[in-house]
Amino acid sequence: MADVEVRLFAEYRKQVGVSRFRMEADDLWQLMEGLASRCGSDFLIGAERAMILINGRNSAQLAGMRTVLRDGDVVSFFPPLAGG
């Protein structure tokens, strides 16, 4: 499995209490499962709607949840903001 750095922003960081940590996963889907198991079932409010960047590239423009992770990747989670 790939050793990646997870970075959390705004409300996600507040929920978990840390802004970055390391995890192991083969792809983004597995990382999400690992995050839920590590941080609790209510981790990431609407995480399926988060903007996720892998090394600064939007996962929606990669392979989405099937995006393969590699050692050293930085995976950043941004909660959806829509207030005006």
Place this chain on the structure above:
Amino acid sequence: MEADGGIAGLREKIEAASAEAEGPGGSRVRVIGLREARRLAREASTDLGALEREALRAEVLPRRYLRNLGTLGWEGQRRICEAGVAVVGLGGLGGNVVELLARLGVGRLAVADGDAFSEDNLNRQVLSHSDNLGHPKVDEAVKRIRMINPAVDVRAEECMLDVRGMLRLAEGCRVAVDALDNIPSRLQLQEACSLLGIPMVHGAIAGSAGQVTTVFPGECGLRLLYPQDGDRGIETVTGNPSFTPALVAALQVAEVVKLITGNGEPLRNRLLFLDTDSNSFLLTELA
């Protein structure tokens, strides 16, 4: 923007009514005050905005813009005064946006919102106050804009717009500002702007966090920010305090200025994500 034709003969009168003032770096600048400009506009049966644009062409600065000049320059101020901007949504973001655009001197503002002020708006929406609860937000916006800068031509629509309505509102505008509060409407505005061939300045907030980007016609833009369907974001949990909309609205207005003047680097294909709690301002690629 209406043509400013028919008032070219005013130029000499404007110059005669102007005075010298201290400009950027101690330079000397010809200025015209609001009272003189209003008098000349009345005498020429034209509107104040047209008169001020004629003054700017003659290198006579409406005095209210003296502190703009060092940053915007003559050409920048002229472009701002000639530009139309659509602002969709007049809540926490939109209220601050129209306030700042009116003070900058934007020539025309087209504003829309279908809502009225309620008591839970008072903590952050600058157009609301204790005595206008229940009043349509567009009415209060028009009043405020006219009070700040009577040279601004304001057009208002009191409704929640669909794409067709957004097209009508933003037609002829140089740029549109997304100050909406839900994802489907934001996506509709992006579509309307793409059809009109104008950029859209997006801003959104939730709690201590905010984001700003500028989407040009045909770009993915908000589809990358909101990859899945849904109406709202985490603001339903965090709420919105007073300082986040003010901060994000100011950044949106800075984007509008860059787009209109051509100075600076717009946040094209880039997202500025901020969180005041962690003092983080992160600039990331969006494309």
